[in-house]
Amino acid sequence: MQELIPKELAAAVPPLYATEDEAEPIARVKLFSCFNGWTWLVTEYDPESGEAYGLVKGFEEEWGYFSIREMEEVNRSKGFNVIERDFCFEPKPVSEAR
Template structure:
């Protein structure tokens, strides 16, 4: 991993997630929780889905999760999820970062990862619909 990319994505208003678990951090090799400021839950509820700004992207062979809002205290997010087992059922909703962080498949060697190089992007520009 390029440490400069991680630093360039840092934000002086970034939330502190130290209280949340990072069981797979050593295997992952990077911070799981976003190192940037993200709107709080319900802060963007008046913005249409296609115009919502996606602030973080998580991926795994089982699916992709896009974060638009987060509650720092619990790691509960509002965003878009597209699961490999049901790609036609992709939808907006709530998901838990601590639960995603603990997913380890294929003997524990494949974990959900945060795209460390992802930059905030409008949902309509992501090609996920």
């Protein structure tokens, strides 16, 4: 199974709450599911807890916290990548990544 945010990538993502005062945070990682059309733009991440923060585009578009560990567990339980990382994604302001 694909590791959604490997250690070398996690090192480039600011910790939780680090960008809360930024008017235009940078999306560092893009995750997506081709099964439900959801997208997660990660702006902050805590590798110890597996918690991330960013823009979630699902039924609605909203900012929030989500668990990378839970996403990886879904992938393991299904036996394939339900949620994947966009390997071609380059960090950019969230307004451009939308």
